[in-house]
Amino acid sequence: MTDFKEALKTRRTFAIISHPDAGKTTLTEQLLLHGGVIREAGTVKGRGAKKLASSDWMAIEQQRGISVTSSVLQFDYDGKRINILDTPGHEDFSEDTYRTLMAVDSVVMVVDAAKGIEPQTKKLFEIVSKRGIPVFTFFNKIDRDARAPLDLVDELESTLGIQAFPMNWPIGSGQILQGIYDLRQKELIPFKNASDHPEVMQDGMDEVELLEDAGNDFDTEAVAKGKLTPVFFGSALANFGVTEFLEQYLSYAPQPAGIETVDDEKVLPDSDQFSAFVFKIQANMDPRHRDRIAFARIVSGEFKKGMDVTLSRTGKKLRLANVTQFMAEERENVQDAVPGDIIGIYDTGNFQIGDTIYSGKKPITYPDLPTFTPEYFNKVIAKDVMKQKSYHKGITQLVQEGTIQLYKAWNSNEYILGAVGQLQFEVFKFRMENEYNVAIQFEPIGSKVARWVDPEQVDQKMASSRNLLVKDRYDRPVFLFENQFAMNWFKDKYPDVDLEAKM
Numbered sequence: 440m441t442d443f444k445e446a447l448k449t450r451r452t453f454a455i456i457s458h459p460d461a462g463k464t465t466l467t468e469q470l471l472l473h474g475g476v477i478r479e480a481g482t483v484k485g486r487g488a489k490k491l492a493s494s495d496w497m498a499i500e501q502q503r504g505i506s507v508t509s510s511v512l513q514f515d516y517d518g519k520r521i522n523i524l525d526t527p528g529h530e531d532f533s534e535d536t537y538r539t540l541m542a543v544d545s546v547v548m549v550v551d552a553a554k555g556i557e558p559q560t561k562k563l564f565e566i567v568s569k570r571g572i573p574v575f576t577f578f579n580k581i582d583r584d585a586r587a588p589l590d591l592v593d594e595l596e597s598t599l600g601i602q603a604f605p606m607n608w609p610i611g612s613g614q615i616l617q618g619i620y621d622l623r624q625k626e627l628i629p630f631k632n633a634s635d636h637p638e639v640m641q642d643g644m645d646e647v648e649l650l651e652d653a654g655n656d657f658d659t660e661a662v663a664k665g666k667l668t669p670v671f672f673g674s675a676l677a678n679f680g681v682t683e684f685l686e687q688y689l690s691y692a693p694q695p696a697g698i699e700t701v702d703d704e705k706v707l708p709d710s711d712q713f714s715a716f717v718f719k720i721q722a723n724m725d726p727r728h729r730d731r732i733a734f735a736r737i738v739s740g741e742f743k744k745g746m747d748v749t750l751s752r753t754g755k756k757l758r759l760a761n762v763t764q765f766m767a768e769e770r771e772n773v774q775d776a777v778p779g780d781i782i783g784i785y786d787t788g789n790f791q792i793g794d795t796i797y798s799g800k801k802p803i804t805y806p807d808l809p810t811f812t813p814e815y816f817n818k819v820i821a822k823d824v825m826k827q828k829s830y831h832k833g834i835t836q837l838v839q840e841g842t843i844q845l846y847k848a849w850n851s852n853e854y855i856l857g858a859v860g861q862l863q864f865e866v867f868k869f870r871m872e873n874e875y876n877v878a879i880q881f882e883p884i885g886s887k888v889a890r891w892v893d894p895e896q897v898d899q900k901m902a903s904s905r906n907l908l909v910k911d912r913y914d915r916p917v918f919l920f921e922n923q924f925a926m927n928w929f930k931d932k933y934p935d936v937d938l939e940a941k942m
């Protein structure tokens with residue numbers, strides 16, 4: 440039995456951010472192959488499909504052929520234990536994705552080398568960069584014609600506002616790919632079956648020389664703060680450059696760090712007190728049991744099956760008897776886990792997103808997870824007026840879980856739902872129908888820009904069809920502007936009213 444303080448040093452917990460189709464699944468698969476978790480490429484999506492079929496709640500994912508939920512994959516490599524928190528890779532956003540990014544210690548950004556930085560990568564990067572955690576960049580698909588590497592690196596720096604440090608450099612791409620030059624080991628890793636193109640080789644090596652002359656130092660501290668991103672090139676599909684990437688990643692990615700509590704006290708991972716925070720709740724993973732699973736990221740101490748903890752929000756004592764961890768192949772019952780690990784706690788309705796649990800006497804409360812300004816809004820009504828009770832229960836529970844945000848019209852108290860992505864509405868509707876047996880109807884209201892205002896400054900006369908006045912679930916006033924133009928018009932008319940993007 441290893442000491443948990445030693446074990447936690449081996450943990451590397453990250454998520455992959457990318458635009459759809461950049462190759463996140465393919466890279467994940469290669470990493471799992473490296474870890475010996477799977478034996479064949481092509482199994483991750485296959486396994487996903489099987490698993491989806493086993494759950495009603497996943498039917499929506501099947502219909503759209505996408506993965507709505509984030510799962511956790513774990514594997515060992517080179518003495519390290521890697522936890523990959525999967526984030527949905529579809530066109531749409533959900534708050535789940537954002538919150539998952541709050542539970543990792545570093546991020547891998549996969550970019551299609553033919554396309555460069557695409558919109559979703561940018562959006563996700565912005566969330567991550569606020570946390571100041573390390574970001575590692577993998578330019579993928581160099582086995583296809585790619586853009587000039589200097590171009591890609593320039594674009595990365597200018598669009599994302601982060602410094603880049605090439606760890607290796609592609610020599611050619613597509614049909615004329617010669618290999619990648621490892622700038623740190625100073626050696627060429629030839630691409631298998633490459634046909635010789637001396638002039639491509641020459642041009643590539645000239646660039647390498649330029650890079651070496653520029654001679655920026657690799658500043659590990661800047662990497663740790665998320666100000667400098669180590670940049671790698673490779674092909675996930677051809678499994679080229681992946682091993683090098685993984686090994687370098689593991690040597691620079693941070694082990695779990697401490698977190699500050701709401702009382703400004705830093706809790707270190709090797710503290711003897713166990714603590715964790717819930718970043719995601721997923722209901723009905725198994726329709727036969729109607730269970731909910733609260734995903735918690737361990738921050739400090741050692742988790743032991745059956746341990747007693749306190750839920751800081753309510754002070755309630757709980758025994759953590761029924762807890763799972765998510766291996767690539769199956770759900771396993773965990774016996775013990777350490778900081779950096781994610782545990783899935785079977786929940787009967789105790790947990791909310793952002794909750795802290797801790798062992799021992801001294802209370803620990805981590806700050807709330809950020810909420811995100813919704814961009815889509817729909818009025819919602821129950822189709823069957825007889826079902827009001829289940830309707831309210833369903834909305835209350837799903838809002839608590841963080842599935843969607845709830846607002847009410849200022850005067851009529853009509854329900855208005857807000858989300859950062861359209862998909863959240865579909866998930867909400869599906870779950871209302873399947874879990875609470877209530878058919879609902881949406882009425883789009885088209886407002887897009889939400890701004891909170893000081894209650895003292897609000898006058899109902901300020902509201903119009905182009906800026907609806909609503910209240911959030913804490914009864915705070917919010918204007919929903921039709922668009923940026925309507926908001927600017929409002930600002931001109933009421934220059935004294937402060938508009939806040941978030942409360």
Ligand code: GDP
Binds near residue numbers: 528673
């Ligand atoms: P995701 O949406 O980011 O998860 O992307 P996938 O991993 O599903 O990849 C999208 C498509 O790109 C698939 O058809 C992959 O086979 C292909 N692909 C991924 N990586 C590479 C690569 O390195 N080279 C080439 N040529 N194709 C790739």
